[in-house]
Amino acid sequence: MAETKTKVLKFDAEEDVAVALAKYTAYLSEKYIKEKNSFSVVLSGGTLIDTLRKLVEFPYKDSVDWSKWLIFWVDERVVPLDHEDSNYLLAYRGFLSKVPIPPSNIYAINDKKSPEGAADDYEERIKNLVEEKTLPISDSGFPKFDLMLLGMGPDGHVASLFPSHNQRYEKKRWVTFITDSPKPPPPRITFTFPVINSASDIAMVVTGAELADTTKKALGNEKHTLPPLPCTEVSAERELTWFLDKDAASKL
Numbered sequence: 001m002a003e004t005k006t007k008v009l010k011f012d013a014e015e016d017v018a019v020a021l022a023k024y025t026a027y028l029s030e031k032y033i034k035e036k037n038s039f040s041v042v043l044s045g046g047t048l049i050d051t052l053r054k055l056v057e058f059p060y061k062d063s064v065d066w067s068k069w070l071i072f073w074v075d076e077r078v079v080p081l082d083h084e085d086s087n088y089l090l091a092y093r094g095f096l097s098k099v100p101i102p103p104s105n106i107y108a109i110n111d112k113k114s115p116e117g118a119a120d121d122y123e124e125r126i127k128n129l130v131e132e133k134t135l136p137i138s139d140s141g142f143p144k145f146d147l148m149l150l151g152m153g154p155d156g157h158v159a160s161l162f163p164s165h166n167q168r169y170e171k172k173r174w175v176t177f178i179t180d181s182p183k184p185p186p187p188r189i190t191f192t193f194p195v196i197n198s199a200s201d202i203a204m205v206v207t208g209a210e211l212a213d214t215t216k217k218a219l220g221n222e223k224h225t226l227p228p229l230p231c232t233e234v235s236a237e238r239e240l241t242w243f244l245d246k247d248a249a250s251k252l
C-alpha cells in the first residue's frame with residue numbers, strides 16, 4: 001500500500017480555516033460525484049460542525065450537488081437523537097437542516113439500542129450498503145468512504161478512540177462501542193481505525209490554543225512515548241490534510 005500523502009495547512013484565524021474547509025469539501029464533492037456519482041461524507045461531533053459553517057453559505061449552498069451526498073458519523077453518543085449530547089442533533093442544527101441532502105441518505109445511529117446493539121446495528125447497515133454497492137470496499141476489506149471530517153481532543157482522541165481505551169486497537173470490527181468514555185457522555189459507538197484509515201480523503205480540523213500542545217505532539221519533530229496518541233494513527237488512502245489555525249499551530 002502506498003504511503004499516505006499528508007498535508008499540513010496553517011491559517012491565521014479559525015475563520016480562515018472555515019473558509020478553506022468549505023472550499024476543500026466542495027472541491028472533493030465535485031470530484032467524487034464526477035468520478036462515481038455520489039459523495040460519502042463521515043462527520044464528527046464537537047467543534048467540527050461549527051467549522052463547517054461556510055459550506056452552507058453562498059456559493060456552496062447552491063453550487064454543491066447535495067442530492068448525491070451520503071452522510072455517516074465517525075462516532076456517536078448513545079443518547080436519543082434529539083438529546084443535546086447527540087452528534088446527529090449537532091450536525092442537524094448546524095449543517096443538515098440547511099442543505100437539501102435527501103433524508104434517506106442520512107445514516108444516523110439507531111438510538112433505541114444499547115451501545116453494543118447500536119454498534120452492531122450501524123455495522124450491519126454499512127455492510128448492507130457495501131453489499132448493494134452504495135459504498136465501495138477497500139483492498140483491505142473495509143468500507144471506503146470518500147471523505148472523513150475529523151476533530152481531535154486535547155488528549156489526542158479522534159472519533160471515540162481514546163488513548164487509554166482498547167477500542168483504538170480493534171482490527172476486525174467496523175464499528176465498536178465504549179461505555180466508559182473519559183469524555184462525557186460515557187456510552188458511545190465509533191468507527192474503528194481500519195475503517196477510518198480506509199477513507200480516501202481525511203481532514204483533521206484542529207483549532208484553538210488548548211490544542212497547541214497536542215498538535216505539537218502529533219506533528220512536531222520530537223519523538224514521544226508509547227503508545228502513540230490516537231490522532232497520530234490516522235492515515236488516508238489518498239490524502240490526509242491537517243487544517244490548523246494559528247493558535248493550534250503555535251507550538252510547532
Ligand SMILES: O=C1O[C@H](COP(=O)(O)O)[C@@H](O)[C@H](O)[C@H]1O
Pocket residue numbers: 043044045046047048075076077087150151152153154157158159160183
Ligand atoms: O467527543 C467528541 O470529541 C471529538 C473532539 O471534539 P472537539 O469538540 O474537541 O472538536 C469529536 O471529534 C468527536 O466526534 C466527539 O464525539
